Amino acid sequence: MLNSLLLMSKSKDYVEINIDFKKIFNIEKLDFEKFLPWIVVITALIINIVYFSVNTGVWWDEAEYLGFVNHLLSGNAYSMWEGRAIFYPLVLSIFGFINSSESFLRFGLLVISCLTGLFSFLVLKKLFNKEVGFVASMLFVTNGLFNFFSIRFLTGIPSLLFTLVGLFFFLKQPNLKNRLLTGSFIGFAIATRFTAIFIVPAMIIYDFLDKKKLIDYLWVPALFIGFVPSMIFDMTRGLSPLNTLSTFFVQSTAERDWGHNLGQWYYYLFNSPNIIGYLSIIFLIVGLVLVFSRLGNKKFQKELLLIGVYIVLHFISYSFMTELKETRYMLPILPFVFSIVGMGIISVSKLVSGFFKKNKKIISQVSSLIILLVISFYSLNLGNLMIFNSNTSYEELGFAGTLLNNYISPNDVIMTNAGPFVSYYTGKEVVGFPATMDDLYSEFDNNTNLNSIIISLYETTPSYLNDFVNNTRFSLLSAYTRNDYTIVIVLGYNR
Numbered sequence: 001m002l003n004s005l006l007l008m009s010k011s012k013d014y015v016e017i018n019i020d021f022k023k024i025f026n027i028e029k030l031d032f033e034k035f036l037p038w039i040v041v042i043t044a045l046i047i048n049i050v051y052f053s054v055n056t057g058v059w060w061d062e063a064e065y066l067g068f069v070n071h072l073l074s075g076n077a078y079s080m081w082e083g084r085a086i087f088y089p090l091v092l093s094i095f096g097f098i099n100s101s102e103s104f105l106r107f108g109l110l111v112i113s114c115l116t117g118l119f120s121f122l123v124l125k126k127l128f129n130k131e132v133g134f135v136a137s138m139l140f141v142t143n144g145l146f147n148f149f150s151i152r153f154l155t156g157i158p159s160l161l162f163t164l165v166g167l168f169f170f171l172k173q174p175n176l177k178n179r180l181l182t183g184s185f186i187g188f189a190i191a192t193r194f195t196a197i198f199i200v201p202a203m204i205i206y207d208f209l210d211k212k213k214l215i216d217y218l219w220v221p222a223l224f225i226g227f228v229p230s231m232i233f234d235m236t237r238g239l240s241p242l243n244t245l246s247t248f249f250v251q252s253t254a255e256r257d258w259g260h261n262l263g264q265w266y267y268y269l270f271n272s273p274n275i276i277g278y279l280s281i282i283f284l285i286v287g288l289v290l291v292f293s294r295l296g297n298k299k300f301q302k303e304l305l306l307i308g309v310y311i312v313l314h315f316i317s318y319s320f321m322t323e324l325k326e327t328r329y330m331l332p333i334l335p336f337v338f339s340i341v342g343m344g345i346i347s348v349s350k351l352v353s354g355f356f357k358k359n360k361k362i363i364s365q366v367s368s369l370i371i372l373l374v375i376s377f378y379s380l381n382l383g384n385l386m387i388f389n390s391n392t393s394y395e396e397l398g399f400a401g402t403l404l405n406n407y408i409s410p411n412d413v414i415m416t417n418a419g420p421f422v423s424y425y426t427g428k429e430v431v432g433f434p435a436t437m438d439d440l441y442s443e444f445d446n447n448t449n450l451n452s453i454i455i456s457l458y459e460t461t462p463s464y465l466n467d468f469v470n471n472t473r474f475s476l477l478s479a480y481t482r483n484d485y486t487i488v489i490v491l492g493y494n495r
Helices: 032-050 060-074 087-096 102-127 130-141 144-150 156-170 176-192 194-209 214-237 241-253 272-276 278-294 298-320 327-353 360-390 395-407 419-426 437-446 463-467
Strands: 006-009 016-019 413-416 429-431 450-456 474-482 485-493
Touching: 032 102, 032 130, 032 144, 060 087, 060 102, 060 419, 087 102, 087 156, 087 176, 087 214, 102 130, 102 144, 102 156, 102 298, 102 327, 130 144, 130 327, 130 360, 144 156, 144 327, 144 360, 156 176, 156 194, 156 327, 176 194, 176 214, 194 214, 194 241, 194 298, 214 241, 272 278, 272 327, 278 298, 278 327, 278 360, 298 327, 327 360, 395 419, 395 450, 395 474, 395 485, 413 419, 413 437, 419 429, 437 450, 437 463
Parallel strands: 413 429, 413 450
Antiparallel strands: 006 016, 450 485, 474 485
């Protein structure tokens, strides 16, 4: 054994010892390509761990989902409005039954983030190849937008995860089990975020081009396996499943005069460099040229149409459906957009390797890796800035909620214009402000459990709220400031 590892040569005036590391570590039998998905998962895991405890405040939407989790686990009051799909809080409750603290629930975000990276690789590998799958999924998990929202309790990434898992089974051998799993997971995705339904037409076109039998479309009715149970559950907890669905579309399409990102249909087009990165735009253009050149190739036609139809449907819907524009709404299509970017990177790398006579494959791979690292480094820095610019948003409402939670009795009701936050932080029933000050006095006089007010100046408030500080019928319990500006006020009613 020792002789096979240590090769000694006495032809020189010294003994030369060569250690055969390939035999020692059995490197020749290692398949490095098997490590590619785990590189993606480990990258997502490390990033998520780094930012695990960064956010000290939650947003309005997060407070609604977390409040509903608390309601499921303890029966406490919650302020989740109809129109917000409830499947995501149900998923978080799985972790909540172990430990309902916000810190522990963040382990749920960590798991979702890693699985999303893994299945983005697996799906894109099946659609194209392992090189495109690896480059695209690495660009995705290092994307600033993905990292920013992977540590927040919002539905975009969980819905994408269920979509990717559904696509994974969709692209496998079309047997009964895989088709039922496909429909179920796509149904879960829709139950998490209703607009996940945009993937369905793209999948039908794919099956049609693949000349599937009628039985292979079994996944379509199987969508209801994932979607209907959560809607039935919603009916027992809220008004009705149809009201939830209709309110969602009414809220999405209604004209509004609030929101800092109200914009024209081309908002996402103009902000694409901020979404995927400026350098990625260059390779996206190269990739698109490559995609259009391959549309006539039947080998890639249905795969390209699958991602193309989904990207276009999703993009057009969010561009025209609502005036409220936020870059996070583009998260569900990012893995597929990055697959086109990945094609561009790989094609440019192969072009570079063509200038060399030897080691073309290695040069091509190294070139792709360098480009990937440059784009990822820029995106990680951008994500870091985004995360720390808003990691303390609304934390004052947490302070106010904790204060009142220790101050008032268990049956007390709180009046506030920040219902989801206050309900989540206190676990108490909340009511909103009436139209006039006289109505407010009347409500306090008629409800002995109503003794406190939390005013959030983050939100749009009735104009009479400005008179509260000097109102003798209320006493100031606490005020929280940010940058010398009062943003949260806690008042008690003097009976």
